[in-house]
Amino acid sequence: MESLHVFYEDVENMYMFITLAAQRVDQLYRGARPRVKPLTPDEKPTVLAMREVLAGKVRYETPPSLPRPIMKEQSMNVSFM
Secondary structure, X not given: OOOOHHHHOOOOXXXXXXXXXXXXXXXXXXXXXXXXXXXXXXXXXXXXXXXXXXXXXXXXXXXXXXXXXXXXXXXXXXOOO
């Protein structure tokens, strides 16, 4: 079986990859059908989910970035005693 580091070579955002794979593992454990063909009959859902994410079979959307709040000059005045 391949070492898991092979999975990480093509990953841009490790946090996003792990989050997507974890959510997909949960779906697989609840009975979702695999979106890629298992390499072996006993392939673990964690490995299967990682392969699905890398194959682009797991769709996701990222929320738009929120603008940073602009602080008013008055709220920046701080006095120390």
